[in-house]
Amino acid sequence: MPPEKHIQLAAVEQRGNAxxxxxxxxxxxxxSFGGPVAHLGYFRAEIxxxxxxxxxxxxSDLVALCQFLPGPASSQVGLAIGLTRAGWLGALxxxxxxxxxSAFALILFAYGIEHWGTLAGSGAVHGLKVAAVAVxxxxxxxxxxxxxxxxxxxxxxxxxxxxRKSLPSRLPVWSAGGCWSCLRSRR
Numbered sequence: 001m002p003p004e005k006h007i008q009l010a011a012v013e014q015r016g017n018a019x020x021x022x023x024x025x026x027x028x029x030x031x032s033f034g035g036p037v038a039h040l041g042y043f044r045a046e047i048x049x050x051x052x053x054x055x056x057x058x059x060s061d062l063v064a065l066c067q068f069l070p071g072p073a074s075s076q077v078g079l080a081i082g083l084t085r086a087g088w089l090g091a092l093x094x095x096x097x098x099x100x101x102s103a104f105a106l107i108l109f110a111y112g113i114e115h116w117g118t119l120a121g122s123g124a125v126h127g128l129k130v131a132a133v134a135v136x137x138x139x140x141x142x143x144x145x146x147x148x149x150x151x152x153x154x155x156x157x158x159x160x161x162x163x164r165k166s167l168p169s170r171l172p173v174w175s176a177g178g179c180w181s182c183l184r185s186r187r
Contacts, residue, residue, distance in 0.1 A: 016053070018089035021082045024051060025097030028078075032098075034136035039074035039098075041139025043081070044146070053085055060147060075099070156180060 024046060032042045040063055048059045066076035075095070082094025148154040156177065 015087075016085045016090070018082075018086045018093040021086045021090040022093035022097045025078060025082065025094045026101065027097075029098040029101035033132040034139065036072045036074035037143070038136040038139040040077060041141075041143045043074065043077055044143060045139075047081055053081065056146060063147075152184070 028039075028042055028046055032039055044059055047053050048056055054062070062077055062080055063073065066073040066080065069076055075098075078094045078098050079091045082090035082092070084090075086093065144154075144157075148157050
């Protein structure tokens with residue numbers, strides 16, 4: 001069964017509408033800091049824990065699939081959740097709700113830097129950076145507890161992360177991970 005169908009059948013009890021998806025992702029777009037890994041933590045908290053649109057396993061499968069694809073995983077996960085929940089309009093609503101607030105904020109910040117040149121080095125910007133680090137750390141910790149619940153998976157994740165930085169290709173890491181998963185599933 002294709003991954004899309006698995007997620008759709010196993011995770012969503014009833015379909016929603018594009019407006020519902022837009023509101024959920026607009027909330028995420030207005031409150032999320034950090035990069036794709038942090039966004040995935042926010043998505044999990046909102047979509048899996050709070051709204052229960054997906055179960056934990058389906059969300060983990062979706063994240064794994066999107067990590068495999070090129071591009072930012074959080075954008076792909078958001079689009080897939082929107083698509084699963086409300087069809088193509090849901091995917092568009094998820095993208096608009098999550099991406100456009102950041103784009104508008106970036107444009108406004110750029111105009112602010114141009115107008116008030118000293119803003120970039122101000123204490124307010126430093127405070128935002130410190131707050132963002134704390135928020136991102138909390139999101140990453142929440143995902144790590146669910147995706148790496150035991151020592152084996154934590155060690156595999158740490159090795160993959162380390163080798164990703166030191167090897168020129170991801171193929172050996174993927175191959176080793178696949179072999180390890182096959183051996184582990186036979187126990």
